[in-house]
């Protein structure tokens with residue numbers, strides 16, 4: 271059980287780029303990072319494309335107005351001059367800015383917490399990896415759903431062999447909130463998502479399925495994806511050549527197979543993400559709309575439901591429990607658990623404790639690069655007419 275006590279000497283001084291007043295994701299970052307007040311404290315921001323709105327938002331968050339900057343370059347420069355300058359920065363901007371802001375942040379000597387999908391090209395990921403190593407800094411990725419404690423439970427059951435050999439990984443992140451084409455012109459947050467110059471090679475494959483793909487990696491760390499076959503469509507035609515729906519088949523190195531359905535035109539569906547892991551003896555099934563329960567199905571036995579907060583869970587899962595069984599938690603706890611780990615790994619990196627850095631389980635730079643590989647392989651497969659391609 272975790273009740274917010276400090277895990278590091280003092281909270282990191284933290285800044286944010288993007289995530290302003292109108293953003294979809296900014297509040298999730300602030301809630302996750304500052305839930306406990308012992309990991310991160312928000313000190314500075316370049317929240318917005320609009321400098322005035324940035325200042326106004328900072329005032330409304332009771333921040334020091336002088337530390338609400340017109341852009342990230344000014345922020346990095348000004349903060350570097352202060353004794354109490356920021357040590358970590360979040361990148362919560364549209365996708366096309368992730369790479370340049372991350373690079374500038376590392377060059378300014380900051381740890382980075384970047385939104386998904388990380389960057390557009392694997393080469394950019396490799397370059398950032400080299401830079402982060404040179405600077406001795408961490409780059410983490412906010413796959414925000416991956417802090418739910420039952421995912422740790424699933425990982426423990428998979429890696430301890432409770433399911434037998436993993437044969438099938440069945441994934442889905444399919445909602446209907448992109449059904450209305452009007453949103454593509456009216457919503458600031460949707461406009462860039464359907465513009466290839468700002469979103470990259472894919473829409474829902476990057477926006478949605480990278481989350482679920484990472485969560486499958488978290489649960490099944492030994493499954494290495496080898497090939498994908500992807501068929502993608504733009505049912506709202508104006509989104510072409512991007513997709514608003516995609517089906518992906520997967521082949522893993524050890525012979526396991528999988529499939530992913532990602533969509534924003536799954537009209538009326540409110541069930542969001544589904545993950546089913548099928549082993550030779552038993553299966554696990556979880557859905558993010560009911561994150562407090564995981565189904566455990568052993569062939570030939572009655573189904574069991576494993577609940578959050580219970581003593582029978584693996585210690586790794588119990589470590590993330592905050593309120594105790596019966597008392598509702600949710601997505602914010604997932605983000606908080608992620609940020610808790612980011613703080614621990616960043617503090618370990620700063621004191622040169624590579625053993626801890628290696629052992630903390632969190633979405634790291636490699637997982638971010640895996641997300642880029644996933645998107646690019648799926649897009650390549652689809653654009654070649656839905657053929658098998660290697661994930662590289």
Ligand code: NAI
Pocket residue numbers: 287288289290291292293294295296316317318319320341342362363364365367385386387412413414415458459460477
């Ligand atoms: P949005 O369009 O709603 O908000 C973007 C924010 O960034 C706005 O505040 C905008 O003013 C600001 N911005 C844009 N350019 C900027 C610049 N040059 N400097 C400073 N600020 C700038 O986008 P949304 O939905 O919040 O997505 C942002 C990122 O978060 C994307 O990469 C997206 O994929 C990711 N995301 C992640 C989620 C998760 O669960 N991890 C959920 C939603 C989005």
